[in-house]
Amino acid sequence: ETGVTQTPRHLVMGMTNKKSLKCEQHLGHNAMYWYKQSAKKPLELMFVYSLEERVENNSVPSRFSPECPNSSHLFLHLHTLQPEDSALYLCASSPGQGTGELFFGEGSRLTVL
Amino acid sequence: GDSVTQMEGPVTLSEEAFLTINCTYTATGYPSLFWYVQYPGEGLQLLLKATKADDKGSNKGFEATYRKETTSFHLEKGSVQVSDSAVYFCALNYNTDKLIFGTGTRLQVFP
Numbered sequence: 001e002t003g004v005t006q007t008p009r010h011l012v013m014g015m016t017n018k019k020s021l022k023c024e025q026h027l028g029h030n031a032m033y034w035y036k037q038s039a040k041k042p043l044e045l046m047f048v049y050s051l052e053e054r055v056e057n058n059s060v061p062s063r064f065s066p067e068c069p070n071s072s073h074l075f076l077h078l079h080t081l082q083p084e085d086s087a088l089y090l091c092a093s094s095p096g097q098g099t100g101e102l103f104f105g106e107g108s109r110l111t112v113l
Numbered sequence: 114g115d116s117v118t119q120m121e122g123p124v125t126l127s128e129e130a131f132l133t134i135n136c137t138y139t140a141t142g143y144p145s146l147f148w149y150v151q152y153p154g155e156g157l158q159l160l161l162k163a164t165k166a167d168d169k170g171s172n173k174g175f176e177a178t179y180r181k182e183t184t185s186f187h188l189e190k191g192s193v194q195v196s197d198s199a200v201y202f203c204a205l206n207y208n209t210d211k212l213i214f215g216t217g218t219r220l221q222v223f224p
Contacts, residue, residue, distance in 0.1 A: 004156065031210055042117065043157075043202065043214035056211065090156060094210040100145055102210060104156030 003027065006091050006105035014113050015081060021108045023074040023091030029103070030096035032074040034066060037088040037107065049074060050096055081112045115140045117203050117215035125221045126193055134188040134218045136177075136203035144205035146170075146179050146186040147212065151200040160188075160201070193222045 004025045013019050025032065034046040048056035049068040063085075065077040074091055088109050092102040120135040138146065145164040149157040161170030166181035175190045186203060200219050204212040 033210075035214075040121075040216055042216050043204075043212075045211065045213075048211060092156075096210060098206075098208040098210060100147055100162060100204075100206040100210060100212060101159050102149075102157070102212065104158065106154065106156045 004091055004093055004103050004105035006089075006108050008108060009106065010109045010111075012111045012113065013078070013081065015083075017081075018077070018079040020078065021076040021089055021091075021110075023076075023105055025072055025074075025091075025093040025103070027093055027095075027103060029093035030071060031094045032068060032071075033092040033094075033102065034074070034076050035090040035092060035104075037090055043090070047076075078110070081110075083112050086110055086112045115144070115205060115213050117205055117213055119201075119203050119215035119218045121216075122200075122219040123221050124218060125223070128195055128222055128224050129192045130222075132188070132190040132193045132197075132220065134201050134203075134220070136186045136188065136215060138184050138186065138203075138205050140184070140205060142207055143181075144207050146177070147204040147206070148175070148177055148186070148188050149202040149204060149214075151202065151217070153199070157202060193220070195222045195224055198222045 031050045036044040047066040067075040088107040091105045147162045148160040150160045151157045161172040163170040163179040169178045200217045203215040
């Protein structure tokens, strides 16, 4: 496998469920990101990890909990979500050299009922 | 704060038509500017970039020029194809990999 892989591609959950999104990158990059993509809104940066340390948390509600166990894997743990959290969640990675070139996965489409 | 504003889509064109997708930015400093493209069912990928004023980024027939005086970075292509149908995102950064994106503009090209 190459690139950035996200699973699952689609997820439907109730407001009381606990689920996780997974991201894996095979590019040898040092930085990983979670973005939220909602209709008619700018792409929203949620979390940034550099060398497995969280370096950015953009005022994201605590019902979203990221985890980066190593430089190749990134998780987004979800619990007690709200319907307005329904969106496409994109994972990305970068070499961490400030070039602005991010490599994105295909996204996980989340629907909260 | 810094931000990126894109024209609201969708932009609907016939094949071989000329394309312009507008992008303007608000920035406190001198950012680099980017266009990313998201094809149906895929993640975003970098299309082109420009790092300073008057630079022109180009790739796959697409071009955009960094205009500091108008704070713009409009995307253009002389002759679009059906395969160009996608969502296009304008973005900026300051020598980091933390990008500020716009809302995206959907392009639909019909044969």
